[in-house]
Amino acid sequence: MVSAAGRPVAVVGLGLIGGSLARLLDARGVDVVATDASPATRAAARRAGLTVADDVAACVATADLVVLATPLRAMPAVAAEVAAHAPASATVTDVGSVKGPVRNEVSAAGLGGRYVGAHPMAGTEHSGFDASDVGLLDAVRWAVTVDAAVDPARLEAVLALVTGPCAGTVAVLTDEVHDEAAALVSHVPHVVATQLLNAVAGAPVREVALGLAAGSFRDGTRVAFTDPARTEAMVTQNAAWVAPALRKVVRDLELVIAALESNGSTHAFFRTADDVRAAGRRQTSPGVSTGAVEQVPLVGDWPALLVRRCTTGVVVVGITPTAVEVAPAPAR
């Protein structure tokens, strides 16, 4: 379907995201070979009906497309294995929540010319193969990232996988735009949620506060209840974008504090985002209205054109032999 005859998709790493992706591709009839560093995880994946190789070398040996779904810290070793054992034709992608640092690692392993970054915008509070689910990555929004040297054929391969069997929609971006946006909508919210929880945990009125906590605290701290080690890794990996975004949080809050302490006006602060409120835009929706679909022909530097279009809010909804289909990203 996606891969050439007899050329499977290799999924390296069977945690929450890798496991969910392997399950989804398998369910959609894609030839998938997966592996994981843990024998127990490999056994669990076999019991779940997946085709599992015992090591990275066997997993990627005949692959057309390799999906790196390991933690960033494992990337140098895994990328070296892939470079040594995958066919030169195999395209390499990943599912990590930061893109610049992953590109650096795969480039260091000599895979830079074969790499297209990818990040499915979905997850749960849980981790590991046991938490993986065939539905988790079905029809979700993805970010796919490229640099100026991207091989268009490799970008085509990744877009075909994501918009085809994964039924997803895709924003094609530079690593930098992705990582800045991810800091704003994911990493900074994780840091802030952690601080809200920490402040209550350390307060003299802690027991009263926890006893009175209702919806705003539950929602504001939900992600602080997820695995703090994973949150810390995600935040520190994107430190280059998270730190300046947190500086803006500090500056904005200092203005609010000054107003509260001087009976000044907080009106502008509370009304800054009125246009976003009016549009009711709280979360992305992967669905699109097919009426608005446009074709971007696969000619010239179409990857760069796609990046420009996606930065204004359109998403890729499909790909044909001659064009990428784009449509406005709907609000949810």
Place this chain on the structure above:
Amino acid sequence: MVSAAGRPVAVVGLGLIGGSLARLLDARGVDVVATDASPATRAAARRAGLTVADDVAACVATADLVVLATPLRAMPAVAAEVAAHAPASATVTDVGSVKGPVRNEVSAAGLGGRYVGAHPMAGTEHSGFDASDVGLLDAVRWAVTVDAAVDPARLEAVLALVTGPCAGTVAVLTDEVHDEAAALVSHVPHVVATQLLNAVAGAPVREVALGLAAGSFRDGTRVAFTDPARTEAMVTQNAAWVAPALRKVVRDLELVIAALESNGSTHAFFRTADDVRAAGRRQTSPGVSTGAVEQVPLVGDWPALLVRRCTTGVVVVGITPTAVEVAPAPAR
């Protein structure tokens, strides 16, 4: 049931909270007379089957207990009306989200000796009588606040109403402890959610960011999508506690920024609240295990004893002619 024969509970103000309280008390067989400054709201409340007086004077004329459910800005005028028209025996309470400022207003109207503060820990993103619901305040956690001069009989009356027909559980607190805790679990989370939304609304990568937003952004900004005027009022009314709590947010974030910019450790920050995480304490649950109920006899300065007990995490679950029943506040 709660009030003496022929002595109704008066609910002044029929917004989301006042309307929901009037509906709940009415459904539980309590004699309720309500009013609202808006003729349209009074008509809607009558259509909903409530007994509605045309003005505050008529509403409170024979009341045993008066519940002020108006915005804080209306409190001086309404409190003056209540002082002029309610029987001297009538206890005055309220449902506001800050307690010190309300006590100041009712005291200025000469009602300080008859006042017991109250704050039901429930709400929705909506406001107004049309959004009120008989279930909204059913069996929720309340904070009830007292000062050293509280009349024990008036505290009894409020506890009887809340733990009886409202089926709630109650933390009896000082205004100061309530307002500090409310800053931590409600007002600061509202400010922070607003900043997260503002930062994305004003970012060059705004369209991409909104397109990639998933669960952490949706939850972290949920309350920023509620009525910003109401949020601003709530935050500014509790400025005395919100400002120092925001100063702590700023200090904590500055340490995280410094660590991210210097490759320092963020480990302590992400693990500070591990004990709260381990206990899974994300939101209060109004339920209690009856096995743990203790009696606090209604003798001596029992209100002060109750404040001390509640500050350690127990809640009032009922009241008898001779004792207040307390039990540990359960986690949800």
